[in-house]
Amino acid sequence: MRLHRFYIEQKIEGVGEITLTAAELIHQLVNVFRFQVGDKVILFDGSGFEYECEISTLGKKNVSVKILMRKSPLGRPQDEAASVSLYLSLIKKSNFELAAEKCTEAGVAEIHPLISERSEKKDLNMERLNKIVKEASEQSGRVTLPKVFGVTDLETAVSQAVTDGKRCVTFHTTTSAEHNRPPFNRPRHQNDTPSSSDEGDSSKPTATFIGPEGGWSDSEMELFRKNDFEILSLGQNILRAETAAIVAVWSQLNN
Numbered sequence: 618m619r620l621h622r623f624y625i626e627q628k629i630e631g632v633g634e635i636t637l638t639a640a641e642l643i644h645q646l647v648n649v650f651r652f653q654v655g656d657k658v659i660l661f662d663g664s665g666f667e668y669e670c671e672i673s674t675l676g677k678k679n680v681s682v683k684i685l686m687r688k689s690p691l692g693r694p695q696d697e698a699a700s701v702s703l704y705l706s707l708i709k710k711s712n713f714e715l716a717a718e719k720c721t722e723a724g725v726a727e728i729h730p731l732i733s734e735r736s737e738k739k740d741l742n743m744e745r746l747n748k749i750v751k752e753a754s755e756q757s758g759r760v761t762l763p764k765v766f767g768v769t770d771l772e773t774a775v776s777q778a779v780t781d782g783k784r785c786v787t788f789h790t791t792t793s794a795e796h797n798r799p800p801f802n803r804p805r806h807q808n809d810t811p812s813s814s815d816e817g818d819s820s821k822p823t824a825t826f827i828g829p830e831g832g833w834s835d836s837e838m839e840l841f842r843k844n845d846f847e848i849l850s851l852g853q854n855i856l857r858a859e860t861a862a863i864v865a866v867w868s869q870l871n872n
Contacts, residue, residue: 620669621650622659622755624762629662631687634673637680646672646680658682661760665689700822701869702727702783704774706829707736708858714749716859720866721753721763726822730768734834741768771837778824779844786847787826788865789833790855823869827862 623642629635637643646652654672660682661667666689670682703725705716717728728750730741747765754762769777778785826841833841841848851864 620657620659622661622667622758624751624755625660625662627662628664629660629666629668629684631666631668632684634681634683635670637682638678640678643676643678643680647675647677657685663761665760667760700726701866702729702778702822702824703862703866704729704731704778704824704826705862706731706733706771706827706858707738707741707768708829709737710742712857712859713741714746716862717746717765718749718753719859719863721750721759722757723863723867724759724870725763725866727764727766729766729774731771731774731826732768733771733829733837735829735831737829739768743767772840775826775840775844781824782821783824784821784847785824785826785841785844786849786869787828787833787841788849788851788861789828789838790850823872825862825865825869827858827865830858 623645625637625639625642627635627637627639637646646658652658652672652675654675656672658670658672659667660670666687668684669686669688670684672680673683674681701724703716703720705713705728707713707730708716713730720728728746730746732739743765750763750765775785826846828837838848849865851861851868856864
């Protein structure tokens with residue numbers, strides 16, 4: 618039987634017994650799942666390992682668990698190999714949260730909310746977003762949590778991604794002349810100029826920029842070109858922004 622997994626902020630030393638005191642976690646263990654002494658759970662602290670634990674005491678304000686085994690999960694590229702960051706323009710709250718949840722499950726390393734020219738809103742409930750990301754990490758079997766950044770404007774995000782040395786890509790709808798081109802290939806726009814980044818570098822962390830409903834504006838596309846972004850296509854179908862984010866992140870993690 619698969620054990621329930623929980624992320625905790627306190628660091629796990631890997632031996633002996635630890636006492637859990639976080640109120641929300643205690644509520645989940647005692648009142649939601651109604652665990653009993655002797656039941657087993659999986660805990661992880663974002664260090665890259667997970668720990669099989671056995672509940673030894675249960676209380677209203679704390680729960681003690683005995684660490685039975687430390688595991689180093691294998692075969693999870695989201696934790697051990699490719700590093701892909703999502704830079705997503707602000708869209709409807711529920712849609713942004715869906716994209717963050719599914720991209721977390723896929724293995725994204727960072728989530729950067731952006732304000733672009735066609736953004737539908739200008740703010741985000743960061744506390745709720747972090748909770749969604751945490752629960753998605755628990756559910757999907759990740760042993761790390763993606764880092765969630767505060768809302769920033771597009772130009773600042775582009776500048777920081779370039780400064781950080783990331784391989785920068787953005788996705789843009791194809792023109793009618795490009796409908797026969799396979800997805801994920803770079804569209805050949807008339808005003809595009811080739812750059813050394815066109816072929817990509819899989820050894821670098823990747824920054825994946827996704828626009829809002831309606832896509833990027835002409836001036837934003839020019840900003841990407843000036844910063845030597847790879848401009849990729851998701852094919853001829855018009856995708857919702859949250860769908861584009863999920864597909865784009867998956868494609869870069871498996872590139």
